[in-house]
Amino acid sequence: MLQGQFLFIETDGMIKVEKIVKRYRNLTVLKGIDLEIAQKEVVAIVGPSGAGKTTLLQIIGTLDKPDEGNVFINGTNIHSLNDQKISEFRNKQLGFVFQFHQLLPEFTALENVCIPAMIGGKTLKEATPRAIEILSLMGLSERLNHRPSELSGGEQQRVAAARALINNPKVILADEPSGNLDSANRTELHKLFFTLRDLYGQTFVIVTHDNELAQMADRIIHMRDGLLQP
Numbered sequence: 283m284l285q286g287q288f289l290f291i292e293t294d295g296m297i298k299v300e301k302i303v304k305r306y307r308n309l310t311v312l313k314g315i316d317l318e319i320a321q322k323e324v325v326a327i328v329g330p331s332g333a334g335k336t337t338l339l340q341i342i343g344t345l346d347k348p349d350e351g352n353v354f355i356n357g358t359n360i361h362s363l364n365d366q367k368i369s370e371f372r373n374k375q376l377g378f379v380f381q382f383h384q385l386l387p388e389f390t391a392l393e394n395v396c397i398p399a400m401i402g403g404k405t406l407k408e409a410t411p412r413a414i415e416i417l418s419l420m421g422l423s424e425r426l427n428h429r430p431s432e433l434s435g436g437e438q439q440r441v442a443a444a445r446a447l448i449n450n451p452k453v454i455l456a457d458e459p460s461g462n463l464d465s466a467n468r469t470e471l472h473k474l475f476f477t478l479r480d481l482y483g484q485t486f487v488i489v490t491h492d493n494e495l496a497q498m499a500d501r502i503i504h505m506r507d508g509l510l511q512p
Contacts, residue, residue, distance in 0.1 A: 296321040296485040302351035313508040324486040326496040329505035335489045343455045377446030381458035383438040385430040392426040395444045416444040436467030456488040
């Protein structure tokens with residue numbers, strides 16, 4: 283059916299991927315991906331380098347567009363939206379955690395976390411209570427006014443996770459989120475994802491080479507050569 287200005291479908295899954303194909307020149311990176319991910323599910327996507335994992339994650343996250351197929355998130359066909367609507371949807375409904383935290387060095391931890399909320403139209407004053415709540419949950423209440431250079435690697439990645447949560451998105455997409463951390467901080471971050479899922483009810487889709495994280499997930503999805511493996 284149509285809802286507003288975009289195609290909407292009824293679906294039991296939070297994410298529904300239908301026959302996604304992605305080509306780069308003569309190379310077909312994704313070869314017809316069908317996938318459904320339930321609300322509050324934590325899914326790990328694993329596979330060798332070049333399997334298409336990050337490309338799939340970027341398409342689900344509206345950072346890239348498929349050449350064929352559709353992606354529905356919470357019923358919305360995201361790639362039927364115009365650029366402005368996609369930006370609004372991404373800001374409100376999706377959160378991102380990458381291997382490298384990508385915090386802005388000139389801003390404090392608190393300010394970095396508030397940025398997506400401010401992009402969404404809130405003032406710093408309006409965004410601050412929610413940011414403090416999340417950072418405190420992550421054990422960073424004493425680090426609010428520290429800049430990234432004053433934080434450890436594990437602290438920086440927790441700030442990045444807090445930033446992904448500030449707008450209370452439906453879906454968190456993570457690309458090798460613990461790939462740049464030592465073993466102690468990796469384990470701490472992995473446990474944090476499940477705590478956040480239980481507290482806030484988000485769906486997590488995580489691309490990882492980390493077997494520990496993959497084994498903790500509700501479901502492991504294997505990819506090879508642009509296809510899902512049984």
